[in-house]
Amino acid sequence: xxxxxxxxxxxxxxxxxxxxxxxxxxxxxxxxxxxxxxxxxxxxxxxxxxxxxxxxxxxxxxxxxxxxxxxxxxxxxxxxxxxxxxxxxxxxxxxxxxxxxxxxxxxxxxxxxxxxxxxxxxxxxxxxxxx
Numbered sequence: 307x308x309x310x311x312x313x314x315x316x317x318x319x320x321x322x323x324x325x326x327x328x329x330x331x332x333x334x335x336x337x338x339x340x341x342x343x344x345x346x347x348x349x350x351x352x353x354x355x356x357x358x359x360x361x362x363x364x365x366x367x368x369x370x371x372x373x374x375x376x377x378x379x380x381x382x383x384x385x386x387x388x389x390x391x392x393x394x395x396x397x398x399x400x401x402x403x404x405x406x407x408x409x410x411x412x413x414x415x416x417x418x419x420x421x422x423x424x425x426x427x428x429x430x431x432x433x434x435x436x437x
Contacts, residue, residue, distance in 0.1 A: 309344055310378045313337045317382070319437045323430045327392040334386040341379055345372065381437055395422045 317333050348371075356363045398419035403411040 307374060309341060310374055313341060313378065313382075314437050317437060319435055322385070322436070327389045327396065330389045331386060331393060334382050334389065338379060338382050338386065341375060341382075345375070378437065385436060392426065395419060398422075 317337050322330050322333075349368075352364050352366075396419075398415050401412065401415045401419075402408070403415065405411075
């Protein structure tokens with residue numbers, strides 16, 4: 307539980323949509339890496355304990371230990387996917403297509419970007435803790 311709380315403070319859902327999306331991707335990636343390492347170290351030590359003391363194994367159910375952490379990590383993965391998408395859509399703002407139909411295609415690309423930005427702005431207005 308403390309690991310999840312510290313990770314929530316680091317990611318900071320309140321400012322997640324206010325910072326640069328690339329920085330949000332970096333924060334979420336770091337959080338996923340640290341939490342994943344924590345779980346990996348636990349499983350390594352559990353395995354080591356089973357090998358070194360087979361008569362006294364850890365009798366803790368894995369499903370009982372990590373449900374909150376796993377739910378948090380799933381939400382972080384969802385947010386990471388979303389912010390990677392935001393980074394990609396931001397690139398559309400500056401796209402200029404050349405050629406005979408360039409102006410029409412550029413307008414279409416910009417409209418796609420504008421539609422996405424509009425939906426994202428509505429999403430940002432929702433008062434919901436995404437973590």
